[in-house]
Amino acid sequence: MSRMLKFKIKRQDSKESSPYWEDFTVPYKANSNVISCLMDIQANPLNSKGEKVSPVVWDCSCLEEVCGSCTMVINGEVRQSCSALVDKLEEPIRLEPMSKFPVIRDLAVDRSRMFEALKKVQAWVPADGYHDLGPGERISPEHQHVAYKLSECMTCGCCVEACPQYSKNNDFLGAAAMNQARLFNMHPTGKSLRKDRLDVLMQAGGISDCGNAQNCVEACPKSIPLTESIADLGKQASKQFWNNLFSS
Amino acid sequence: MDTHFIYRRIHSLTGIIPVGLFLIYHLYIQLYLHSGAEVYNEEVNSFYDSPLALWILVLVVYIPLIFHSVFGALITFEAQVQPSYHYFAHLLYWLQRLSGIGVLFFIIAHVWNAQLGPLVADTWGTHWEHLAEGFSDPETGLVTKTVYVLGILGATFHFANGINTFSITWGVALTPKSQQRMRVISIITFLVLTISALYALAAIW
Ligand code: HEM
Ligand code: SF4
Ligand code: SF4
Ligand code: FES
Numbered sequence: 001m002s003r004m005l006k007f008k009i010k011r012q013d014s015k016e017s018s019p020y021w022e023d024f025t026v027p028y029k030a031n032s033n034v035i036s037c038l039m040d041i042q043a044n045p046l047n048s049k050g051e052k053v054s055p056v057v058w059d060c061s062c063l064e065e066v067c068g069s070c071t072m073v074i075n076g077e078v079r080q081s082c083s084a085l086v087d088k089l090e091e092p093i094r095l096e097p098m099s100k101f102p103v104i105r106d107l108a109v110d111r112s113r114m115f116e117a118l119k120k121v122q123a124w125v126p127a128d129g130y131h132d133l134g135p136g137e138r139i140s141p142e143h144q145h146v147a148y149k150l151s152e153c154m155t156c157g158c159c160v161e162a163c164p165q166y167s168k169n170n171d172f173l174g175a176a177a178m179n180q181a182r183l184f185n186m187h188p189t190g191k192s193l194r195k196d197r198l199d200v201l202m203q204a205g206g207i208s209d210c211g212n213a214q215n216c217v218e219a220c221p222k223s224i225p226l227t228e229s230i231a232d233l234g235k236q237a238s239k240q241f242w243n244n245l246f247s248s
Numbered sequence: 249m250d251t252h253f254i255y256r257r258i259h260s261l262t263g264i265i266p267v268g269l270f271l272i273y274h275l276y277i278q279l280y281l282h283s284g285a286e287v288y289n290e291e292v293n294s295f296y297d298s299p300l301a302l303w304i305l306v307l308v309v310y311i312p313l314i315f316h317s318v319f320g321a322l323i324t325f326e327a328q329v330q331p332s333y334h335y336f337a338h339l340l341y342w343l344q345r346l347s348g349i350g351v352l353f354f355i356i357a358h359v360w361n362a363q364l365g366p367l368v369a370d371t372w373g374t375h376w377e378h379l380a381e382g383f384s385d386p387e388t389g390l391v392t393k394t395v396y397v398l399g400i401l402g403a404t405f406h407f408a409n410g411i412n413t414f415s416i417t418w419g420v421a422l423t424p425k426s427q428q429r430m431r432v433i434s435i436i437t438f439l440v441l442t443i444s445a446l447y448a449l450a451a452i453w
Contacts, residue, residue, distance in 0.1 A: 076332035164341065167328040208256035211327065212413040214337035227416065228423060235419020241257065 003028040005037060006048075006092035009056055012103045019103070023048035023092070024056075034081035034095065035060055035070060038107075058107040065221060068156030072097055072107050078161040078219055081107075098161045100168060114155050117177035121197050125190045137188035150183040150229065152222040159216035159226060171205040175216035178207060179229040185236065198233075198240045207233050259319045260417045262312040263410045270309050271407055275400075275441055278448035285376040292375045313355070320348045340409055347406040354399030361392070380452045393453070400445045408438035 004025045012019040025048050026037045038058050045055040058081065060070035065083040073096040074084050086093065101109035127133060139147075153176055160166040160174035181197045184190035201207045210230055217226040280291040295301060324345040330338070362379055366372045382392045412434040415421040421430040 162330060162333050164327045164330045164338070167326075170326065202253040203250050204252040206253065208253045208417075210417075211323065211341060212337070212416050213341035215330065215333050215335055215341075218335045218337070219333070225424065227427065231416045231419050231422050231427070233419070234417050235422065237253070238257075238418050241253070 005086055007037065007041075008092045008094045009106070010094075010096040011056065011106045012097070013054070013105065015102060015104060022053065028086070030087075032086050034072075034074060034084040034086065034089075034093070035063065037086060037093075038081070038095075056107065057105040059109075066154055068154030071156045071158060071161070073099065073161070078158045080156065080221060083221075098157055100161050100166055101157065109157075111155065111157050114157060114160065114174065114176060117173040118155070118180055120173065120200050121177050121181040121184075122193050122200075123177065123180035123184055125184065125187055126193055127189060139188065143186065147183055147186060149222075149224060150179055153179060153224055154222065156221065158219040158221055162215040162219035164213050164215065165209055165211045170209070172209040173201070173205055175210075175220075175226045175230065178210075178233055179224055179226055182229040182232050185233075194236075195240070198236055201233060202237055202240065207237055255319060257417075259316055259323070260414055262316040263407070264414055266308045267313050267316055268407050268410065270313075271403060272441070275404075275445045275448070278445060281376075281379075281448050281451035285374070285380075288376050289374045317348070317352050317355075320345075321352065324349065340412075344406060344409050344413065347402040347409075350402040351399065351406055354395065354402060357395060358399060383449075383452050393449075396449065397446070400449075401442060404438050404441040404445065408434045408441065411437060 007024040042055040061067040070081045280288045421427045
């Protein structure tokens with residue numbers, strides 16, 4: 001008989017129901033990843049006891065670690081399941097949904113809070129309207145070097161899942177949104193909203209909720225220098241704080 | 249900008265100014281333990297003799313310290329335990345909170361033991377006496393010594409690591425390189441303060 005892989009999956013049937021663990025065994029295939037195993041379970045939804053169960057639900061899209069939608073907690077650590085090769089994982093492979101977001105079903109979670117946070121910090125370049133705005137400002141290679149790295153964020157949620165300051169019962173914006181605020185605050189056109197972004201960052205749930213645990217920067221699959229971004233915003237906020245006190 | 253941000257920034261600032269500076273001054277004065285009872289008492293009293301002593305104690309030490317402690321404890325209880333992430337900075341994050349709480353208990357015990365207790369019981373002698381007698385007590389001496397060593401380690405760690413997080417909070421150290429430099433500064437601070445405080449205590453061990 002061929003080698004079998006053991007999975008322990010934390011399941012939840014609906015948004016309101018309580019979670020439970022279920023074991024699965026999947027035939028081993030060379031170079032398979034967690035998603036390909038979940039696909040096997042979907043094709044043949046039998047649990048380890050051989051009972052027919054509802055197939056496990058998960059999210060994914062790009063399958064190459066750029067969209068962020070397949071993020072889950074694998075053996076206790078948050079990461080993308082599409083790039084989690086089973087050969088490198090200890091068995092039984094434990095799959096859990098991220099704990100900081102509402103579960104939709106099984107491993108699929110609702111990351112709306114992250115997108116709301118991006119809206120709150122206005123993580124965009126304000127360039128509305130149809131009229132010709134002329135050519136954009138030139139961007140130096142040094143600027144581009146920094147900005148490109150920051151722009152690689154895929155809002156996957158690893159940083160906030162690992163963060164001890166981000167929890168279901170607070171409204172911390174989290175490292176990803178703060179990093180985007182830094183990105184757009186340095187953009188020549190995005191800069192025009194700088195003060196608005198800082199105002200949001202200087203409210204409850206903003207930058208002062210960060211406790212400098214630096215789990216975010218360790219957990220980020222894109223190696224974005226999040227601590228640098230947080231320190232940079234800390235400096236911008238310090239300046240704004242000073243201005244608010246003495247020059248406004 | 250709302251009060252939350254301002255409180256957090258005041259908390260961060262009070263950790264260095266004035267509480268951290270007071271810690272340095274306080275540990276420095278203890279080195280006079282090596283000069284014997286008379287000089288030590290004189291050095292400590294030179295502060296209490298100042299007409300501003302009570303003002304300085306209340307405004308520069310007690311109020312900022314109480315604010316920092318109460319707010320620090322509140323922050324600690326907001327945190328969510330994340331046991332599966334074994335990163336070094338994460339360990340420091342928890343040690344910062346644990347040492348804060350530990351130091352809080354130590355300061356209460358210490359102020360009671362070295363000042364308030366004798367004052368309340370009307371057995372006040374000299375600073376030296378209360379410290380040295382506590383250390384040489386045949387029954388409780390060892391416990392007192394252990395508590396002092398732990399208290400010192402907690403306070404020096406907390407302050408030294410605090411320098412590091414302070415520099416991120418205020419945006420003093422921006423790049424990974426400058427944060428690395430801050431880490432070196434905070435390690436040196438920890439070593440210098442700890443060694444000097446333990447050396448001071450050796451005088452009455
Ligand atoms: C010897 C007395 C103390 C000194 C010198 C001191 C110093 C500091 C410093 C310099 C910081 C760094 C501020 C920052 O990260 O921006 C800090 C942070 C902190 N302190 Fe204290 N502290 C003392 C006592 C306490 C006490 C009694 C508590 C109470 C539990 C406490 C709780 C905290 C907490 C939780 C933080 C972390 C705040 C954060 O990272 O956001 N500290 N302290
Ligand atoms: S900053 Fe990194 S960990 Fe956080 S959402 Fe973006 S890519 Fe994911
Ligand atoms: S540094 Fe720590 S507290 Fe701040 S966002 Fe990152 S993980 Fe969260
Ligand atoms: S499916 Fe897009 S990151 Fe995994």
